[in-house]
Amino acid sequence: MKPTALVIGGGLHGASAATQLARSGFRVTVVEKNYAGRHASGVNAGGVRRLGRHPAEIPLAVAALARWQRLETLIGDDGGFHPCGQIKVAENDEDMARLVSRAAEVRELGFDHEIILSREELRRRVPAVAPHCVGALACDGDGAANPYRTLTAWRRQSQREGAIWREGVQVTRVDRVPGGGWRLSTDHPDLPGLDADWLINCAGGWAGGLCGALDECVAMQPQALMLTITERVTPFLGPVIGSASRALSFKQMDNGSVMIGGGIAGCIDTGGEHADVRLAGLAQNVQTALGLFPFMRDVRVVRTWAGIEGVTGDGIPVLGLSWRHPRLIHSFGYSAHGFQLSAITGEIVRDLALEREPALPIAPFDIRRFDSSSAAARASHTH
Amino acid sequence: MKTIPLAIIGAGPAGIAAALTAARHGLKPVVFDEQPAPGGQIYRALESTPLRDPELLGQDYWHGRSLIEALRRESVDYRPGHMVWQLTRDGEIGVLAGDTAALIRAERIVLATGAQERPFPVPGWTLPGVMGAGAAQVLLKTSGVVAQAPMVLAGSGPLLYLVAVQYLRAGAKVAAILETTSKENRRLALAHIGGAIRGWRYLKKGAELLRELKRAGVRHERHVVALRAEGDETLTGVGWRTADRPDDWQHCEATTLLLHHGVVPNVQMTRALGGAHDWSEQQLCWRPRRDAFGRSDIENFFIAGDGGGIGGARAAQLQGELAALAALESLGHIDGPTLAREAAPARRKLDAELVVRPFLDALYRPGDSWRRPDDDVVVCRCEEISAGEIRRVAKLGCAGPNQMKSFTRCGMGPCQGRLCGLTVSEILAAENDQSLEQTGYYRLRPPFKPITLGQLASAAGGAPEAPARNETETAS
Ligand SMILES: Cc1cc2nc3c(=O)[nH]c(=O)nc-3n(C[C@H](O)[C@H](O)[C@H](O)COP(=O)(O)OP(=O)(O)OC[C@H]3O[C@@H](n4cnc5c(N)ncnc54)[C@H](O)[C@@H]3O)c2cc1C
Ligand SMILES: Cc1cc2nc3c(=O)[nH]c(=O)nc-3n(C[C@H](O)[C@H](O)[C@H](O)COP(=O)(O)OP(=O)(O)OC[C@H]3O[C@@H](n4cnc5c(N)ncnc54)[C@H](O)[C@@H]3O)c2cc1C
Numbered sequence: 001m002k003p004t005a006l007v008i009g010g011g012l013h014g015a016s017a018a019t020q021l022a023r024s025g026f027r028v029t030v031v032e033k034n035y036a037g038r039h040a041s042g043v044n045a046g047g048v049r050r051l052g053r054h055p056a057e058i059p060l061a062v063a064a065l066a067r068w069q070r071l072e073t074l075i076g077d078d079g080g081f082h083p084c085g086q087i088k089v090a091e092n093d094e095d096m097a098r099l100v101s102r103a104a105e106v107r108e109l110g111f112d113h114e115i116i117l118s119r120e121e122l123r124r125r126v127p128a129v130a131p132h133c134v135g136a137l138a139c140d141g142d143g144a145a146n147p148y149r150t151l152t153a154w155r156r157q158s159q160r161e162g163a164i165w166r167e168g169v170q171v172t173r174v175d176r177v178p179g180g181g182w183r184l185s186t187d188h189p190d191l192p193g194l195d196a197d198w199l200i201n202c203a204g205g206w207a208g209g210l211c212g213a214l215d216e217c218v219a220m221q222p223q224a225l226m227l228t229i230t231e232r233v234t235p236f237l238g239p240v241i242g243s244a245s246r247a248l249s250f251k252q253m254d255n256g257s258v259m260i261g262g263g264i265a266g267c268i269d270t271g272g273e274h275a276d277v278r279l280a281g282l283a284q285n286v287q288t289a290l291g292l293f294p295f296m297r298d299v300r301v302v303r304t305w306a307g308i309e310g311v312t313g314d315g316i317p318v319l320g321l322s323w324r325h326p327r328l329i330h331s332f333g334y335s336a337h338g339f340q341l342s343a344i345t346g347e348i349v350r351d352l353a354l355e356r357e358p359a360l361p362i363a364p365f366d367i368r369r370f371d372s373s374s375a376a377a378r379a380s381h382t383h
Numbered sequence: 384m385k386t387i388p389l390a391i392i393g394a395g396p397a398g399i400a401a402a403l404t405a406a407r408h409g410l411k412p413v414v415f416d417e418q419p420a421p422g423g424q425i426y427r428a429l430e431s432t433p434l435r436d437p438e439l440l441g442q443d444y445w446h447g448r449s450l451i452e453a454l455r456r457e458s459v460d461y462r463p464g465h466m467v468w469q470l471t472r473d474g475e476i477g478v479l480a481g482d483t484a485a486l487i488r489a490e491r492i493v494l495a496t497g498a499q500e501r502p503f504p505v506p507g508w509t510l511p512g513v514m515g516a517g518a519a520q521v522l523l524k525t526s527g528v529v530a531q532a533p534m535v536l537a538g539s540g541p542l543l544y545l546v547a548v549q550y551l552r553a554g555a556k557v558a559a560i561l562e563t564t565s566k567e568n569r570r571l572a573l574a575h576i577g578g579a580i581r582g583w584r585y586l587k588k589g590a591e592l593l594r595e596l597k598r599a600g601v602r603h604e605r606h607v608v609a610l611r612a613e614g615d616e617t618l619t620g621v622g623w624r625t626a627d628r629p630d631d632w633q634h635c636e637a638t639t640l641l642l643h644h645g646v647v648p649n650v651q652m653t654r655a656l657g658g659a660h661d662w663s664e665q666q667l668c669w670r671p672r673r674d675a676f677g678r679s680d681i682e683n684f685f686i687a688g689d690g691g692g693i694g695g696a697r698a699a700q701l702q703g704e705l706a707a708l709a710a711l712e713s714l715g716h717i718d719g720p721t722l723a724r725e726a727a728p729a730r731r732k733l734d735a736e737l738v739v740r741p742f743l744d745a746l747y748r749p750g751d752s753w754r755r756p757d758d759d760v761v762v763c764r765c766e767e768i769s770a771g772e773i774r775r776v777a778k779l780g781c782a783g784p785n786q787m788k789s790f791t792r793c794g795m796g797p798c799q800g801r802l803c804g805l806t807v808s809e810i811l812a813a814e815n816d817q818s819l820e821q822t823g824y825y826r827l828r829p830p831f832k833p834i835t836l837g838q839l840a841s842a843a844g845g846a847p848e849a850p851a852r853n854e855t856e857t858a859s
Contacts, residue, residue: 035786042789148789230836231797255792260836269472274657277829279469279477279486283843286836297837302797305828 002027005353006184006196007163008171008210010034011041012147013331013338014202015154016346019075021200022161024350029194030163031186033170034273037151040204040338043307044147045227045249045261047240048340050113051086051139052102054316056364057337058111060344063360065141067343071150075157079150080254085239086142087117087126089292090135095244099137113139128236130292137244144240144251147339154342166191174199174213176325198327198353205308206272207318207332216324217371219313220333224266224275224306226282231300232256246288258296260289263336266306275306311335319345319365321352329353330367387413388714390476390489391707392467392652395423396696397688398495399450400703401710406457410716412707413489414459415478417466417832421451423688424497424517425696433527439552440524441545443588443696450700469829470652472681477842479834484842491683491710494653495703498646498689501668501749502806503538504756506611508642509764512618516546516643523549533558533636535621537610538643540747541585544592546641551599559602559635561623563644565750566606572746582739604633608752612640644749648690651799654827656681662819665744666693667754668805669824676726677706678713685710693744694737701733755810762810763803765796770810777814783823784808797833800825 005021007014010032022028036042048068050061072078090096099116106114117136122129125138155165166188173185177195184194203210205222233256240251247262264281268274282304290297312318312333322328329352331345338345344360351358389405391398394416405412422429426447437445454461462480469477474488500515507513516536523529523546533556536547543560551557572579579586596603606626613620613634621640622632647668650660659672659680670692677685687706688699705726712722756762758771768791776790784800784807787793793807794800800807804825812822830839 035782037789152790228836228839229795231833267471269657276471277469278471279475279484279842283484283839283841287840287843290836290840297840298835300797300833300835301830301839302833303795303799303828304830 003198003353004028004196005198005200006031006182006194007200007202008184009202009204009207009332010036010155010165010167011039011202011204012151012154012342013204013334013345014200015151015158016342017200017202017331017349018158018163018346019154019161020346020350021353022158022163024354026198026353028158028163029196030158030165031169031171031184031194032165032167035167036155036165037148040307040309040334041151041342042148043227043305044339045251045259046144046147046339047086047249047251047337048081048145049086049139049142049240049337050340051137051142052088052242053337055105055109056316057341058106058109059360060341062111062113064341064344068145068340071153071343075153077149077153078145079153080146081143082145083141083143085125086139086242087122087239088137088242088244089122089129089133090137090244091133091291093134096135099135099244103137113141115140125239126237126241128293128295129241130294133292138239142240145339150339174210180327182327198329200349201328201330201332203332205310207310207330211330211367214322214325214328216322216367218318218333218367219370220310220318222268222272222308223311224268225261225309225336226264226266226277226285226304226306227259227261228282228286228301229303230258230260230296231302233258233296233299241292243288243292247285248288248292250289250292257302258299260285262288268308275308277304277306309334309336309338313370317341317365318367319348320362320367323368384475384486384488386488386490388489389413389491389493389710390415390487391493391495392416393423393495393497393688393690394418394421394454394461394463395495395497395688395699396425396447396450397497397690397699397703397706398423398493399454400700401493401495401687401707402459402461403450403453403457404704404707405711406459408711408717410711410714411458411460413487414461415465415467415476416461416463419463421454421461421463422447424521426451427521428525432524434524434553440549466832466834467652468831468834470656472656474683477829479838482838482841484834484838486842491685491714493677493685493687493703493706493710494679494690495687495699495706496649496652496690497699498693499649499801501644501647502802502804503642503644503753504760504762504770504806505642506760507614507618508612509761510612510614510618511616512614512638513612513640513642516543516641517646519639519641520546520549523553527553529553529555530639531556532638534639534641535559535561535635535637536641536643537561537563537607537621537623539564539749540643540645541589541743542646543643544589544596546643547601548592548595551596551601557596557599557601558637559604559621560596561604561607561610561621563607563610563749563753564605564747566626568746568748572742575742575745578738578740579742581735582742585739585743602635644753645747646689646693647805648692650690650824651801651827651831653679653681653686653690654824655829655831656684658684660824663692665741667748668693675705675730676709677702678709683713694740698733698736701729701736704729705733754806755813756806762806763793763796765798766792766794768793768803770806773807773810774814777811782811782815782817784811784825785823787811788825794825799827799831
């Protein structure tokens with residue numbers, strides 16, 4: 001009989017895991033309390049970025065990009081991916097020094113995707129950037145895609161592989177079944193209980209709560225990250241722009257609108273389902289953007305929003321097996337940069353469920369890093 | 384951030400009445416309104432309109448004079464030219480005045496932001512020369528200028544006749560009125576005739592307006608079942624079919640076409656705040672939930688006037704009084720018995736004012752084909768999404784307007800879905816065979832009206848930069 005897996009969370013990481021598990025012979029059900037992509041995965045900025053990644057994430061990001069480049073063959077749609085490049089701009093010499101040492105650090109790790117741009121080269125690639133900018137760090141081949149379209153393509157692919165999606169169903173309780181396996185209770189009258197051999201926690205901003213119920217220690221908070229969209233502007237920008245020392249992500253979309261973000265936090269209402277923007281943070285974010293592109297001053301904002309994302313204490317995700325419970329896999333806490341990684345995380349979850357060593361290093365994402373009582377156990381595991 | 388006890392958003396009849404009530408009880412409210420002068424939609428530009436002859440705009444218009452004079456006289460911190468572009472549930476108000484955005488917090492907020500015209504999507508409605516009758520009326524009140532070229536008005540509802548007559552009196556050439564009210568509606572409205580007779584004042588006014596149009600020799604087409612705006616670059620004519628001659632397109636030359644299918648509550652703010660909304664089958668619109676005093680289901684927020692359901696200007700004024708009383712009571716400024724005593728007369732008058740509504744709503748209810756147009760009609764003007772595209776995406780399994788947005792960008796343009804929201808919800812509900820409640824509406828996000836990046840940045844002021852974040856934490 002086929003092994004069964006329940007995925008909690010119909011975001012990108014749930015969809016990616018569901019796709020790979022179903023393809024490898026699991027009977028998969030994805031349970032989503034709202035609708036697929038309702039939260040971070042459907043409303044994010046769409047940045048596909050290796051640039052500036054935490055060293056631990058670089059191998060995954062590099063592997064993920066290779067998937068993005070052939071996304072259409074993998075899941076039937078390219079998700080609107082454009083490899084327009086990503087550039088982090090230096091506004092002064094101090095910024096530049098920081099970028100130069102970053103590029104060296106990445107090279108030392110054995111990667112060559114981050115390159116330094118001179119002032120002239122930056123101006124050539126981004127003629128509209130403010131004159132005070134002195135140079136940049138760039139990553140060719142990075143780019144941006146359409147989040148909801150990408151999520152829809154992963155969901156469809158998982159369904160083609162046989163996964164079942166239950167939207168509008170909230171998991172309210174998780175129990176271990178004596179003798180192995182899991183039983184989930186839901187708020188849906190037709191689905192009082194769901195059983196499976198494997199449980200996959202892809203609950204995004206709500207994953208911390210789930211961990212609490214499972215007695216797992218983790219430092220993770222849901223955060224509302226804000227974005228601002230402008231009216232359409234004549235095309236002036238190819239790559240996605242960031243800043244060396246300030247929180248910013250700035251890009252022009254196909255239709256001419258400009259999207260401004262940078263992981264600035266808004267607020268979440270007490271029900272935890274509704275994210276609100278905060279004027280002060282938005283204003284700061286926009287001021288940063290205008291510092292780099294002052295000519296945008298009179299362009300109108302048509303929309304702002306905030307999406308709920310799980311942000312961990314150390315800013316990198318939790319991806320790996322539970323050490324408290326057998327047959328429980330975590331994949332959450334992508335901390336504002338999980339869109340790009342979703343192309344690879346499903347394969348890692350699959351490897352773990354097949355009880356084989358994943359092809360990429362995931363030790364830094366082990367959940368035990370948050371559990372002081374098991375620090376010793378971790379030390380013995382990694383050696 | 385500065386905190387004030389009571390903010391009122393909107394200076395139409397509802398907002399002014401709320402402000403006067405608070406002032407009368409010794410509490411000085413702050414009133415924000417984006418317009419340069421008080422009066423709201425109905426009393427727009429009352430202090431400055433060049434059309435000073437009371438006959439031109441009519442008695443109902445000049446009724447507003449006493450309200451506006453009182454607003455100027457009483458202890459009210461009235462701030463014209465202040466657009467509220469953001470609100471949070473804990474009372475943070477983002478205000479834009481000139482080029483400066485600022486933040487203020489209020490302990491209680493009365494939303495009195497009024498109504499907007501119902502979207503009226505027909506072929507060609509995006510052509511220059513086609514506009515809402517209410518929007519045209521605003522132009523008339525503020526500038527007093529009318530074009531000499533022929534104008535056609537189409538749709539239904541009391542405001543349609545009123546605007547036609549106001550234009551006529553101001554010297555415009557009204558070529559035709561094309562009325563979409565069906566025979567069926569007349570029959571159904573009769574069921575509510577009891578209320579209508581008690582609200583006879585309205586019926587009498589309507590009849591007078593019609594007589595005036597007739598006397599002026601305006602062509603009046605009834606039972607219009609299809610309509611289109613014609614022209615390549617700009618409007619040159621109007622075509623229509625009637626129930627009596629369903630196969631013939633009739634035509635008339637026109638450079639202006641004013642469309643009107645009644646007004647619906649402006650729900651931008653209550654939606655953005657995440658308040659509960661109920662679908663009103665009687666008025667075919669969303670109504671934010673409020674109790675008899677205008678208390679919303681969002682703590683510390685009150686709703687007065689047409690923004691909570693269409694009742695007209697007199698009802699709006701009474702609701703403004705009630706909402707202010709309820710806000711004063713919740714601030715502890717007046718006690719429960721005072722609230723009950725002061726509210727009683729306003730509540731009685733309000734009941735009498737609303738008695739005619741079921742009749743008017745039934746009579747002027749726009750038929751299904753007007754609200755759910757044919758496939759080739761543009762629904763979202765900003766992103767140019769047609770009714771056909773919405774139906775196609777619905778077939779792909781799109782159940783609600785927010786998913787529609789993610790699929791097609793429908794409703795994501797500068798109008799924030801104001802001009803397509805109702806149409807999209809109604810088409811999706813019909814396609815998916817779901818109720819409007821199940822289908823839902825757009826999640827709305829600030830800004831309520833567009834604001835420039837420079838204006839938004841001004842709210843950051845000279846505040847120090849947020850500390851730089853570790854670069855790996857920055858979203859891309
Ligand atoms: C505004 C914003 C901009 C961003 N920009 C970028 C970017 O440019 N580049 C980048 O790489 N990343 C970006 N990110 C981050 C990226 O979007 C996320 O890391 C990623 O989408 C997380 O996916 P997920 O599947 O873990 O979470 P989600 O998409 O949040 O999915 C989790 C799902 O689990 C469901 N769920 C939770 N609990 C339960 C339960 N008990 N029962 C049933 N269902 C449950 C939730 O409803 C939710 O839909 C951004 C995020 C935001 C919010
Ligand atoms: C275009 C139009 C024309 C109308 N003409 C008439 C008429 O001639 N006769 C008639 O009987 N009825 C008319 N009505 C119906 C009208 O809704 C009511 O008669 C009456 O005006 C309702 O009063 P109110 O106080 O609820 O709202 P309103 O009178 O609409 O007042 C709302 C006020 O809120 C302000 N406001 C809205 N949003 C913001 C914001 N974000 N920031 C700051 N201020 C804001 C507006 O500027 C406005 O002044 C019209 C309606 C519309 C939409």
